[in-house]
Amino acid sequence: MSAPAYDWLTLEPDEEIVWSGEPELLGYVWVFVVGVVLIPLFGLGFVIIASAYLTVKNTAYVITTDSVFKKTGVLSRQITDIGHENIQDTGYRQSFVGRHYDFGTVQVSTAGGSGVEMSLDYVADPLAVQSQLDSVATKKAPADESTDRNGRNPVRIDGAALDELVEEMQATRKALESIERRLKDE
Numbered sequence: 001m002s003a004p005a006y007d008w009l010t011l012e013p014d015e016e017i018v019w020s021g022e023p024e025l026l027g028y029v030w031v032f033v034v035g036v037v038l039i040p041l042f043g044l045g046f047v048i049i050a051s052a053y054l055t056v057k058n059t060a061y062v063i064t065t066d067s068v069f070k071k072t073g074v075l076s077r078q079i080t081d082i083g084h085e086n087i088q089d090t091g092y093r094q095s096f097v098g099r100h101y102d103f104g105t106v107q108v109s110t111a112g113g114s115g116v117e118m119s120l121d122y123v124a125d126p127l128a129v130q131s132q133l134d135s136v137a138t139k140k141a142p143a144d145e146s147t148d149r150n151g152r153n154p155v156r157i158d159g160a161a162l163d164e165l166v167e168e169m170q171a172t173r174k175a176l177e178s179i180e181r182r183l184k185d186e
Contacts, residue, residue, distance in 0.1 A: 008071050008079055009062060019063040019132050024103040027122025028052045061120045063133055068108060070118055082118055084137040086110045092126035106130045 011017070031052040039045030054074045062069040069081045088111040094104035104126035108118040123129050 006060065006062065006071070008060075008077060009069060011064060012066060015064050015066045017062055017064050018136050019061075019129060021061050021120075021123050021129070023056050023059050023122035024101075024124055025053075025056055026101055027098070027103055028056060029097070059121075061123065063129075063136065065136055065139075068118065068120075068133060070120065080118055082108055082110055084139075087133075087137045088113070090130050090133055090137070092130045094126060098122075098126075106133065108133070 006020075032049055035045040035047075035049035035052070037045065038048060051074075055072075058072065058074050060069075060071045062071075067081045067083050068087075069079060071077065071079050087108060089109040091107045091109075092104050093107065098104040103122050103124050106120040106123055106126050106129050107116040108120075109115065110117045120126075120129065
């Protein structure tokens, strides 16, 4: 995909841009409506409209073969990135207007994080963006199928082994209760 050059983005030699975008202006329609309503109030509406427009124009999202990036900031600049190996889960949501005009928010959660760590707000075709992100993040998963995306080795127990484990735990509990009773009696 041919993407615009980003002066704020430094890529590794083998890293490529897979997708890039910015928020859809239509996603901020409610801000513009409020701004128009507040224009008679000392021109406050102009400030609200200008602020929303500058926010949209100074926000960029980039998905590369290694990470997902979000750049924000009008007067200052903040760049957030999450490596694909750290992505635990992705999702997307769309409002009623977003479903009608096909824009929404792609959400990225990381292992060890609490909830959504990054959101790509008001992107066009959020399902396609989420699918693309999942596709490149999955390619970064470890080659060994016995580990998950985060390098952990999940334990798999079949039904018979689970029953045996439960029996052993029950026997251990009975033994500990017996020891506890003896200690109380002494």
